[in-house]
Every structure is written in C-alpha cells, then in structure tokens.
Amino acid sequence: MSIPPTLITPGLAGAPTDVDVVVVGLGVTGAGVALDAASRGLRVLAVDAHDLAFGTSRFSSKLVHGGLRYLASGQVGIAHESAVERGILMDVTAPHLTRPLPSLIPLAPSVSRPMGLLAGAGFLGGDLLRRAARTSADTLPRPRRLSAAETRRLAPPLRTHGLRGGLLGWDGQLEDDARLVTAIARTAAQQGAAVHTHARVLSATGSSVELRDELTGATLQVACRSVINAAGVWAGDLVDDVRLRPSRGTHLVLRAEALPRLSVAVFAPIPGETNRFVLVLPQPDGQFYVGLTDEPVDGPVPDVAEPTEVEIGFLLDVVSASFARPLHRSDVVGAFAGLRPLLDTSSGGEDASGGGTADLSRKHAVLTSPDGVVTIVGGKLTTYRRMAEDAVDAAILASGLRTGPCVTARLPLAGAAPREALAEDAARAGHPGRARLVRRYGADAGLALAAAVEASGWAEDDLLAPIVPDCPTIPTVWVELFFGITHEGAADAADLLDRRTRIGLVPADRELAVPAAERALEVVAAHR
Numbered sequence: 001m002s003i004p005p006t007l008i009t010p011g012l013a014g015a016p017t018d019v020d021v022v023v024v025g026l027g028v029t030g031a032g033v034a035l036d037a038a039s040r041g042l043r044v045l046a047v048d049a050h051d052l053a054f055g056t057s058r059f060s061s062k063l064v065h066g067g068l069r070y071l072a073s074g075q076v077g078i079a080h081e082s083a084v085e086r087g088i089l090m091d092v093t094a095p096h097l098t099r100p101l102p103s104l105i106p107l108a109p110s111v112s113r114p115m116g117l118l119a120g121a122g123f124l125g126g127d128l129l130r131r132a133a134r135t136s137a138d139t140l141p142r143p144r145r146l147s148a149a150e151t152r153r154l155a156p157p158l159r160t161h162g163l164r165g166g167l168l169g170w171d172g173q174l175e176d177d178a179r180l181v182t183a184i185a186r187t188a189a190q191q192g193a194a195v196h197t198h199a200r201v202l203s204a205t206g207s208s209v210e211l212r213d214e215l216t217g218a219t220l221q222v223a224c225r226s227v228i229n230a231a232g233v234w235a236g237d238l239v240d241d242v243r244l245r246p247s248r249g250t251h252l253v254l255r256a257e258a259l260p261r262l263s264v265a266v267f268a269p270i271p272g273e274t275n276r277f278v279l280v281l282p283q284p285d286g287q288f289y290v291g292l293t294d295e296p297v298d299g300p301v302p303d304v305a306e307p308t309e310v311e312i313g314f315l316l317d318v319v320s321a322s323f324a325r326p327l328h329r330s331d332v333v334g335a336f337a338g339l340r341p342l343l344d345t346s347s348g349g350e351d352a353s354g355g356g357t358a359d360l361s362r363k364h365a366v367l368t369s370p371d372g373v374v375t376i377v378g379g380k381l382t383t384y385r386r387m388a389e390d391a392v393d394a395a396i397l398a399s400g401l402r403t404g405p406c407v408t409a410r411l412p413l414a415g416a417a418p419r420e421a422l423a424e425d426a427a428r429a430g431h432p433g434r435a436r437l438v439r440r441y442g443a444d445a446g447l448a449l450a451a452a453v454e455a456s457g458w459a460e461d462d463l464l465a466p467i468v469p470d471c472p473t474i475p476t477v478w479v480e481l482f483f484g485i486t487h488e489g490a491a492d493a494a495d496l497l498d499r500r501t502r503i504g505l506v507p508a509d510r511e512l513a514v515p516a517a518e519r520a521l522e523v524v525a526a527h528r
C-alpha cells in the first residue's frame with residue numbers, strides 16, 4: 001500500500017542545493033517567512049535544527065493579542081499593527097485555529113476603584129483598536145461591566161468576599177501555538193517551499209549555507225541568493241552583529257479539577273502593582289495555563305528552558321489570592337518556560353518602522369548583516385505574518401531578487417474555513433474523535449483521517465479512539481499521531497508528543513503516551 005507523500009521532510013534527503021532563499025529556523029517566524037517567500041514565487045529551502053516549533057513558539061501563552069500593551073505605552077502604530085494582524089488571523093488565515101476568548105478582571109477588594117477604572121479604560125481602548133482594525137464585534141464582542149452576580153456565574157471558583165463585579169473583555173486564543181506553526185509550514189510546503197526538519201545550519205553567508213542532517217550527520221552545501229535568519233533566541237549564533245538578551249516566561253499547567261466550571265480567562269492582580277496581572281487561561285482540552293513571569297536569562301541559551309520553583313511559587317501565590325480555594329504545588333501537573341527573543345539594542349538594529357531601537361522588546365527588528373544575511377527577531381506570534389513580509393522585503397532589497405508583492409494577508413492556511421462552518425461540521429461529526437479532528441485540523445480533518453487510514457491500514461473507529469484508553473486527560477486520537485508522521489514531518493516520539501500534540505506539557509501523561517507514539521512510528525515505517 002502506498003501512503004501519501006509527506007510535505008515536510010525530516011533530515012536533508014531530497015533537499016535542493018540551489019535556491020533563491022534559505023530560511024533558518026521553523027518557529028512561527030521562519031515558517032511565516034518560508035510561506036511569504038514561496039507564495040511570492042521564490043524557490044525556498046526552510047530548515048530547523050530540531051523540529052517545527054521546537055523553540056519559543058511552543059511555549060507561548062497561546063493568545064492572539066490585540067496590542068493593548070502598546071496602546072498603554074503610547075505606541076499607537078504598533079498597537080494598530082497587532083490588532084490588524086489579529087483580525088487577519090482570526091477572520092482570514094486561521095479561523096480554524098483561533099477563537100474568541102472571554103477575559104475577566106474580577107473587581108475584588110485588591111483592585112482599588114482607580115485601578116478598576118484604569119482597567120476598564122484599557123478594555124475600551126482595546127475595543128477601539130478592534131474597530132480601527134475593522135475586526136467585527138461578531139468575531140470579538142465589545143467589553144462590558146458585569147454585576148457581582150454575573151461575575152460569580154461566569155467564574156464560580158472566584159473568591160466572592162468583597163467582589164464588586166467584573167470587567168469582561170475579549171481577545172483571540174489559539175487552539176495551540178505549535179499547531180499554528182505546523183499549519184503555516186504545511187502551507188509553505190503546499191506553495192512549493194522545501195521544508196526540512198532535523199537539519200541544522202552550521203554557517204551562513206548571504207549566498208550560501210552549510211547544513212548538517214541531524215539524523216545522519218551528513219553535511220550539505222546550498223547555494224542561494226539570500227539567507228533569512230529566523231533562529232529566535234539562537235539568531236546571534238549565526239551572525240556576529242546580532243546580540244540577544246533573552247528573558248524567561250513561565251507558565252503552570254493545572255488540571256480542570258483545580259478550578260471547576262471556570263470557562264473564562266481570569267486576570268489575577270499582582271499585589272502591589274497597578275496594572276499587572278497573572279493570567280489564568282482555560283485550554284481546549286480542559287486544562288488551565290497560569291502565567292507568566294519575566295526573568296532575565298544570563299549565560300548560554302539552553303535548548304529548552306526550565307521553570308524555577310521560585311517562579312512556580314510566585315504564580316501560585318498570586319492566583320490563589322483571587323480564588324476561594326488556594327492552589328497548591330500538588331495542583332501543578334506541568335510547567336513550561338519560553339525565552340523571549342529580545343534584541344540587545346546596543347547591537348544597533350533598527351526596528352521595522354525604521355525608528356530608533358528603544359523598547360524593541362515586543363517589536364520586531366529586521367537587520368541586514370554586511371554579508372547580506374537578513375535576521376528577523378523579536379515580535380510575537382500574533383504578528384508573524386507582518387514580520388515575515390518585512391523580512392522578505394528586506395531580503396529582496398539586499399539580493400536584487402525579483403518577485404511579486406506579498407500575498408499572505410489573503411492566503412488562508414492549510415485547513416482554514418469559516419468558524420461557523422467548522423462548528424457545524426463538528427456538531428454533525430457524531431463522534432467525539434471526529435469533532436476533535438475538526439478542532440485541530442479544520443477543513444483538513446477528513447484528509448487527516450484518510451491519510452491515517454492509508455498509512456496504518458486500520459479501521460476508522462480504531463483511528464478515532466484515544467491513544468491511551470480510559471485516560472480522560474489524554475483525549476488525543478490515533479489519527480493525530482499518524483497524520484503527524486505522514487503530513488507534518490514528525491520523525492520521533494518527541495516530535496509527536498511535544499509538538500504535533502501537546503501531551504508532553506504534563507510529564508505524567510507523556511509517559512503514558514510514549515508507547516502509542518512509538519507504535520504509530522513503527523506502523524508507518526512498516527507500511528513504507
């Protein structure tokens with residue numbers, strides 16, 4: 001039996017040796033660059049030393065931000081850009097992977113009246129941004145003030161003593177950050193990009209790269225017209241003139257039982273601060289993420305950052321103050337940390353608007369090295385598309401490549417379909433496994449199932465069953481593992497458990513799921 005060819009290849013087998021653009025890194029930024037360049041008609045090779053979304057992009061808060069933070073600091077242009085990109089993601093490119101998230105600020109005694117007014121003004125400012133970005137109130141409803149009774153109904157586990165009411169706002173939430181990266185990378189491959197994981201760039205100039213296949217150890221020289229370095233916190237390893245100062249952001253993972261019947265995000269005020277909060281974020285599979293911290297990281301950048309007990313204790317303390325039942329260390333079933341790729345401004349980069357280098361932390365920067373390598377760093381998941389556009393524009397300018405204009409604002413990602421149509425598909429699915437596939441793959445749910453049938457030879461019912469029977473915390477079904485291998489370039493159990501699915505965020509669950517991942521890999525290998 002033949003199985004469908006994978007569009008994303010682990011290792012360097014079959015990689016082209018002469019292209020227009022080499023993209024280094026397949027986090028959200030590099031995947032976005034690969035899509036932008038390929039959809040302009042350029043010949044693209046895009047690689048990651050490890051896997052899709054191996055770096056910061058899988059450890060985010062999984063929010064599609066509207067840029068409120070920038071508005072608060074008077075940076076109207078960049079706030080507007082964020083809100084516009086949020087609207088593009090939610091309405092055009094990835095409605096299948098995004099959803100509106102109701103967010104609640106409880107007006108508890110720890111939130112003074114002036115602080116409540118400030119927070120309310122913030123939500124109204126956010127709504128102005130939404131309107132300026134032409135995102136409809138059907139996508140993101142208007143904020144409103146809630147009575148104490150409404151607040152309690154919406155968030156039953158809140159501490160109710162002295163609760164004056166609440167402020168309800170809306171922002172975007174991702175199904176999963178790693179799924180967004182995977183969808184972008186698949187779309188880039190569909191547009192003709194050669195996308196290879198487990199392939200490390202050892203060195204780069206503006207016209208060539210030396211690569212190593214991390215599966216075989218073989219090296220490969222590739223000639224190109226341009227190199228775009230999207231290696232996140234590791235970007236400075238490839239070019240001398242870019243220095244980063246990463247900062248660590250930590251989240252906790254709590255099971256659904258820790259905060260029963262909570263279905264909205266809660267902003268828990270940080271004691272002693274006027275307008276800073278720890279966020280409690282409900283996730284599609286019933287867990288909660290609680291974050292986040294901001295700790296400078298000194299010394300060499302690790303492959304995977306580890307949260308500290310101090311950070312975990314801080315997050316638990318802040319959140320406990322907002323809920324009737326204090327949270328304990330035993331409620332924490334997982335914790336993860338990501339490194340923000342913040343530019344060290346003394347490296348002399350200019351922000352994307354061509355302005356100064358102050359407060360580059362959440363802005364993105366495009367820097368062209370003397371040898372022509374274009375580096376794109378900073379920014380956030382939400383603005384990946386705009387970052388990619390700016391990076392490809394800079395690469396075209398530096399290399400003299402000829403292409404058409406950027407088209408990604410109108411190019412839906414693999415699986416995209418209107419949210420209402422997908423909701424109907426999920427409701428009609430008649431099987432929790434099928435409904436789950438619609439949630440994870442959108443309009444590609446049927447393709448995922450068909451590919452899994454072809455790759456395994458199993459019956460549909462078996463493929464739609466959970467990979468760990470009788471384990472309510474692992475609703476992942478077999479199709480997800482098989483499709484990860486056949487169409488999404490997963491090469492090993494870690495790719496499957498830590499990136500194509502997110503079981504790995506809870507170590508105890510991960511241990512239970514390892515045999516299933518290994519079995520899926522064996523079954524596909526036996527059919528090839």
Ligand SMILES: Cc1cc2nc3c(=O)[nH]c(=O)nc-3n(C[C@H](O)[C@H](O)[C@H](O)COP(=O)(O)OP(=O)(O)OC[C@H]3O[C@@H](n4cnc5c(N)ncnc54)[C@H](O)[C@@H]3O)c2cc1C
Binds near residue numbers: 026063
């Ligand atoms: C804690 C935290 C929470 C966040 N929350 C949000 C949020 O809710 N919403 C939002 O919009 N943004 C958020 N962000 C920001 C966002 O996550 C990052 O800006 C974004 O993920 C960075 O993506 P990247 O592709 O630039 O880097 P990365 O995702 O780190 O990708 C870089 C890739 O380059 C690869 N690489 C490195 N060196 C090489 C080499 N030599 N050869 C080949 N490949 C190489 C790595 O393996 C890696 O996969 C958050 C950030 C943090 C830290």
